[in-house]
Amino acid sequence: MNIGAHYNYWVAIFLMMTGFYVVITHGNLIKKLIGLNLFTTSVFILYISLAKVKGGTAPIIAPGIEVYSNPLPHVLILTAIVVGVATTAVGLALVLLIYDRYGTIEEDEIRLKDDSL
Amino acid sequence: MNHLAAIQVIIPLLCAPLCMLLRWRTGAWLIATLATWATFGVSLVLARTVILNGAITYDMGGWPAPWGISYHVDILSAFVVLIVSGVAALTLAFAYKSVQREIRPESLRAFYALLLICLAGLLGIALTGDAFNIYVFLEISSLSAYALIGMGQRRRALRAAFQYLIMGTIGATFILIGIGLLYSLTGTLNIQDLASRVEMIPTSTYGNHTLITAFAFLTVGLSLKLALFPLHLWLPNAYTYAPSVVTIFLAATATKVAVYMLLRFSFCILGQRFVFEQLTLGNILLLPSLAAILVASLVAIFQYDIKRMLAYSSIAQIGYMTLGISLNSHAGLSAGILHMFNHALMKGALFMVMGAVAYRTGSVYLSDFRGLGRRMPWTMAAFVFGGLSLMGVPLTAGFISKWILLQATLEAGWWPVTAIILLGSLLAVIYIWRVVETAYFNPRHEIEHGTEEAPLSMLLPMWVLIGANIYFGIDTSIPLHMAERAATILMSGGTL
Amino acid sequence: MLSTKLLYxxxxxxxxxxxxxxxxxxxxxxxxxxxxxPLLLLHMWTFSGGDxxxxxxxxxxxxxxxxxxGLLFASVFMFALWAGSLFALQDASPLELGSAFIYxxxxxGICLCADWITLFCYWELMALSSTLIxxxxxxxxxxxxxxxxxxxHLAGGVALLAGIGALAAAGGSLELGRLAPGGYAYWLILxxxxxxxxxxxFSFWVADAYPQASPSGMVFLSAFTTKTAVFVLITAFAGANVLIPIGIYMAIYGIIYALLEQDIRRILAYSIVNQVGFMLVAVGVGTPDTLNGxxxxxxxxxxxxxxxxxGAGVIMRSLGTTKARELGGALWHKMPWTTACILVGAAASMGVPFTSSFVTKSVVLSGLADAGMGFVWVLMLVCSATVVFNAGGRFPWLALFAPTATSAATSKVDAPKVTDPKGLALFAMLAGALLCLVIGWFPQSLYSALPHTAIYQPYTFGHILEQxxxxxxxxxxxxxTRRVLYPSASITLDTDWFLRVAVLRTWQWFSSGLATSYAKSIELLTSSQMRSYMLIFILHGPRGILARSWYTxxxxxxxxVMLASYIILYNLNAIPGLNVLQQLLGR
Amino acid sequence: MRAPISSAKDSVIVSKTTSRLLWIVLSMLLLGADLIWTPHAPVSHLPQIGIYMLITLTGTVVVLGVTLGLRRLLQRGEDYYAEH
Incomplete structure (x- = not known):
């Protein structure tokens, strides 16, 4: 199996792990959200890679073309992107509220403030 | 044929913006209540139809299955929908006063709208016959749940909501990856097509790696949503700091729907043969389930915030459900499915008690319960009965679950597991008893709150649930019948 | 209709x-x-509707x-409820009366049902309601x-439930009847x-809990729990020889601990254990005669x-205590009716001729003798003789006649409320005493209610002389020996010591040990040398990411971690012959 | 903590009464000689010389002895559990 032939999958996995790593290690809530976005975006790339059919073109019916790429994953990913946007929006709204009530968006400091209550 | 399956999801989905559009705050509650009761009514009709005539398939917008999204309602879906909409209807009846107290007036309408959207999402998961659609509905319900939890009065609610958002999104994304991998293998998203094509995949001696990876992602994603030990860490905070009504609703429904997803994916899509015999999901679920029962029950004993205590108890109860699944037998599955129903009954009631106590005293710390046995007799009596059901005392719904689960483990010859189940029920005695002791036997609180009994609008739904706990503890034929039939369907790969 | 049938x-x-x-x-x-x-009692005896x-x-x-x-036990339970609640009416709380009815x-219900699941429901209900009492x-x-x-009791209920579950899982009949010996189900239920x-x-729970109830509460408690257990043993475990040593232990335990006791109600509680032990021996031998007995x-x-x-309840109501040293000695002339009833009861407990246990205990003893259990017979003979040292002789003596140990006690006796009970309470006590005598005088009326044909004749010259x-x-x-054994102001250690002291101490020792070792390991981890050498500390230290359980x-x-381990496990499991978990779990 | 138990004076009484008791019982045994007849007892093949008395006496004395022994071992002050 040629590793290079699947480079888009490797990119997706690399992005996924990067995003996951950011979520795990960064205490800043905004950075966590960015990591989460990276993570979900990588899945979009994974899906779109699945849709590619070797030698296929865009799925628009045109004369002389026999092979099309699968359009369904694109449709699905449109939905998933909407979901991702909504998640980010809710997340950012929560971060704003947290900043309002705690005065910080660092998880360590938030925790200290709660514990000292 | 009829549009029941679609109507079920559409009612709450359409009523949600209606709530927002109205300027009248009580109107928002009224609409939400009417919507949930209408859904409950529809779910009853749906359940009846399914029991009598078998599964219903409904094509959304008239597009047939492989192209359009089809809804497939079998007896398991109907059962879960019944639980979810029933609890929702009672919760909304309970909500009026509690929400008035706990939610700021300007966000009241948004609150009811979100609750309805969450309900729509949960119902959608149970009804849809399309794997990707499950993900979409999952995100609909989760996103609204994050926002609902964030509406809690204390600022910790925000942190809990954020934490839940991160974890929930990771879980959902894992599920999405799993579904994507399945799609790449089979080229379809329809659950029934998926099932038949997965079965045709030739498995070499080492198994199909894509399939295995897909299943691993699905299991972890679902375990997160389930709050299966040790991925339960988001749950206690979320349940503790959310507004009372949200806790009642989520505790009684959200994890049940996650269990439903686990059942659907592992039995109907991947097939029992693959999941249990080749991958031995049973063994892999068994250890976390047992750990959940023991560890979460022990942790619950040491909690001072009673809502948090009940949250940990929920984690333990989820352990019972997954334990039933891990048995991979008809009896075990029936036990797990039936416990979804019974647990919704008892936890719904117990969290309603928490809501009522919070309404009167402002918080639910153990020390706040002192003297409540006299000052809120009906509420605390409901706690006692709900607690008895949680312990599994005969003539309550909890006993039925315990008995059937015991039978299932004994049938499999798993003696140590039986012992752990029974030990878990003894631990439940201890943590429930701490509250009862404080409420009835400790001296009164130094500061008199002037507490009186909770308003009737709270007591009524609470006692309806308690009544159900006792009724279904004595005559359990209806839920048991449904659970057993659902188990039969699952054991045969969802084809019946 | 089932719901109307339930009322039968x-x-x-x-x-x-x-x-x-x-x-x-x-x-x-x-x-x-x-x-x-009384109405229900009548109903039980006239009911002919079938199962x-x-x-x-x-x-x-x-x-x-x-x-x-079942009918025999149920009838006497019904009488006990009636008399007990008449006695209780005077000063028991409404909650106690309600609980007593449920109890x-x-x-x-147990005596009149015929399957294990119904039995278990009643069983748990009894545990809960008796705790309330x-x-x-x-x-x-x-x-x-x-x-x-x-x-x-809940732990016992768990054992029982597991046993019933095992019985059902093994496909055995759940009908209440003699269990075939052997297997988990048998031992767990037993x-x-x-x-x-x-x-x-766990014999201690009787004397630990019962005397903590109210004067009337203990009357209820003494009647039901232990005797229901005896009923179930007769039904399901007749002839189980393991009961014989257990019964002997209980009989002797009851005597010895009663002798060391100063509280007259606790003496009676130990006497319950003693008598139940006697019955257990009879059940364990399991011949028709001993079962009858x-x-x-x-x-x-x-x-x-x-x-x-x-009687003890009347004393407790009057004086507020039941410790022998504080009773004041001359209660008997303050409460003549109570004294008479206590004496009748005491005579009945000892088996004085023409009282109830003279005609019942001897059925057991003769049954033991006929079964050829010489050694057991001797032991039980001694046990029935030593009843004099608890319920029969020592109890009335300490309660009514024994000279006082403290001067404060005598002044209490002169209080105006130290009198006989009145009205219904007195009636209940007299009715009980009367029944003790009636059974003694007309033994055949009791014998005829027994399941096996009884041919025993209690009133022979030899038997009377023997007794x-x-x-x-x-x-x-x-x-x-009455002065030597005059109670001191003390308590006697029992196996509950393990529950109340040993476990707690071990827990304290364990948790303090845990705390110290935790503190020590933190100290070690945070020490400067450690810190400089371990890069990994940033992740794993006490404030590191892995230790912060609440962090996202x-x-x-x-x-x-779960994902990785699931992928590995699933992949390993998919390979035939390499099923890791299955091998780990030994399945 | 160990509570005060039987005093030295008590034990003197024991030895005195026990000896007196033995005499009484022995004479009763002789008095009851051959009067007893019970077909049930496993001892019926023995000479019926006050055998019930003998059994009762030995048994009870043994039980009392065990009790007195246990008293030393197991009795504690009334506030024992309160202290622990």
Whole structure:
């Protein structure tokens, strides 16, 4: 199996792990959200890679073309992107509220403030 | 044929913006209540139809299955929908006063709208016959749940909501990856097509790696949503700091729907043969389930915030459900499915008690319960009965679950597991008893709150649930019948 | 209709009345208490409707089945409830009365049902309602003793449930009847039942919890729990030889601990264990004669113990204490009726001719002799003689006649409220005492209710003489040693020491050890050398990411760990012959 | 903590009464000689000389002895559990 032939999958996995790593290690809530976005975006790339059919073109019916790429994953990913946007929006709204009530968006400091209550 | 399956999801989905559009705050509650009761009514009709005539398939917008999204309602879906909409209807009846107290007036309408959207999402998961659609509905319900939890009065609610958002999104994304991998293998998203094509995949001696990876992602994603030990860490905070009504609703429904997803994916899509015999999901679920029962029950004993205590108890109860699944037998599955129903009954009631106590005293710390046995007799009596059901005392719904689960483990010859189940029920005695002791036997609180009994609008739904706990503890034929039939369907790969 | 049929079942009726009883107005509660038990008793004996069945989870449950043993126990339980609640009316709390109805309903339900699942439902109901009765005692230690009682009984319930579950899982019949020996189910059920009978090593709960109840509460408690266990043992474990040593232990334990006791109600509690041990031996031998004897003696014991406890209750109501050293000695002339009843009860407990246990205990003893159990017979003979040292002689002596130990006690005796009970309470006590005598005079009336044909004749010259000899020697010994054995102000350690002291101490030792070792390891980890050498500390130190259980990041890390391990496990499991978990779990 | 138990004076009484008792019982045994007849007892093949008395006496004395022994071992002050 040629590793290079699947480079888009490797990119997706690399992005996924990067995003996951950011979520795990960064205490800043905004950075966590960015990591989460990276993570979900990588899945979009994974899906779109699945849709590619070797030698296929865009799925628009045109004369002389026999092979099309699968359009369904694109449709699905449109939905998933909407979901991702909504998640980010809710997340950012929560971060704003947290900043309002705690005065910080660092998880360590938030925790200290709660514990000292 | 009829549009029941679609109507079920559409009612709450359409009523949600209606709530927002109205300027009248009580109107928002009224609409939400009417919507949930209408859904409950529809779910009853749906359940009846399914029991009598078998599964219903409904094509959304008239597009047939492989192209359009089809809804497939079998007896398991109907059962879960019944639980979810029933609890929702009672919760909304309970909500009026509690929400008035706990939610700021300007966000009241948004609150009811979100609750309805969450309900729509949960119902959608149970009804849809399309794997990707499950993900979409999952995100609909989760996103609204994050926002609902964030509406809690204390600022910790925000942190809990954020934490839940991160974890929930990771879980959902894992599920999405799993579904994507399945799609790449089979080229379809329809659950029934998926099932038949997965079965045709030739498995070499080492198994199909894509399939295995897909299943691993699905299991972890679902375990997160389930709050299966040790991925339960988001749950206690979320349940503790959310507004009372949200806790009642989520505790009684959200994890049940996650269990439903686990059942659907592992039995109907991947097939029992693959999941249990080749991958031995049973063994892999068994250890976390047992750990959940023991560890979460022990942790619950040491909690001072009673809502948090009940949250940990929920984690333990989820352990019972997954334990039933891990048995991979008809009896075990029936036990797990039936416990979804019974647990919704008892936890719904117990969290309603928490809501009522919070309404009167402002918080639910153990020390706040002192003297409540006299000052809120009906509420605390409901706690006692709900607690008895949680312990599994005969003539309550909890006993039925315990008995059937015991039978299932004994049938499999798993003696140590039986012992752990029974030990878990003894631990439940201890943590429930701490509250009862404080409420009835400790001296009164130094500061008199002037507490009186909770308003009737709270007591009524609470006692309806308690009544159900006792009724279904004595005559359990209806839920048991449904659970057993659902188990039969699952054991045969969802084809019946 | 099933719901109307349910009202034919005396246990269900009692439970259904018991639940709202506490909330009824006093006049209604009073009239129900006076009328309902006799009516139900009449109903039980005239009912001819046949068994009542229901189907539950695919099992056929028999809610009502009248066997002669069950009917006998149920009748005497019903009488105990009636007399006990008449006695209680004077000062018991409504909650106690309601609980007593539920409790008695459970006991009677067990006697009249015929399957294990129904039995278990009643069993748990009894545990809960009897705990409430203990708590209604509202004495200093009632709450904690009740909690210990509840925990022990729930643990016993768990054993019983596991046993019944095993029975069902093995495909065995759930009908209540003799169990085939062997297997998990047999031993688990036996353990669950024996725990309620007060068997070792948990015999302490009887004397720990019962005396913490109110004066009337203990009357109820003494009648039901242990005797229901005896009933179930007779039904399911007749002839189980393991019961013989257990019974012997209980009989001797009851005597010795009663002798070391200063509280007259605790003496009676130990005497319950002693007598139940006697019955257990009879059940363990399991010949028709000994089974007859065990039942007859259970009836006699419930009645005389009730009378004695009512007497003790009267004393407790009057003086507020039941410690022998504080009773003041000359109570007998202040309360003549009570004294008379206590003396009748005491005579009945010792088996003085023409009282109840003279005609019942001897059935057991002769049965033992006929079965050729010489050694057991000797032991039981001694045990029945030594009853003089607890309920028979020592109890009335300490309660009514013994000279006072403290001067404060004598002044209490002169208080105006130290009198006989009045009205219904007196009636209940007299009725009990009368029954003790009636059974003694007309033994055939009791014998005819027994399941096996009884040919025993208690009133022979030899038997009377035998009993007189036994009582004479034991009485003489009691009289001679009464001062040596005068109770000191002390308590006696029992196996509950392990529950109340040893476990707590071990836990303290363990947790303090854990705390120190945790502190030490933190110290080690945070020390500067450690810190400089370990890069990994940033992640794993006490404030590192892995240790912060509440942090979002650490939960996410768990997810990654789970994912990795699931992928590895699934892949390994998919390879035939390499099924890791299956091998690990040994399946 | 160990509570005060039987005093030295008590034990003197024991030895005195026990000896007196033995005499009484022995004479009763002789008096009851051959008067007893019970077909049930496993001892019926033995000479019926006050055998019930003998059994009762030995048994009771053994039980009392065990009790007195246990008293030393197991008795504690009334506030024992309160202290622990």
């Amino acid at each position: 079942i005396p246990g269900v009726v009692l439970i259904l009345t018991g639940i709202p009883l506490a909330f009824f107005p006093a006049w209604l509660r009073r009239s129900i208490i006076i009328t309902l038990p 009542i069945h229901v189907t539950w989870l695919g099992y056929k449950l028999t809610l009502l089945h009248l066997s002669s043993t 008695a309903g459970g006991a009677i 203990v708590w209604c005692g509202k004495q200093q230690d009632s709450w904690r003793a009740g909690l210990r009682y509840l925990l022990i 353990a669950g039942i024996l725990l309620n009978a007060g068997a070792p090593p 065990a039942q007859a003696h259970a009836v006699a014991h419930i009645l005389y113990k009730m009378v004695l406890l009512m 007189v000899q036994i009582l004479a020697v034991a009485g003489a010994l009691f009289w001679l 990041g650490s939960i996410a890390l768990w997810v990654a």
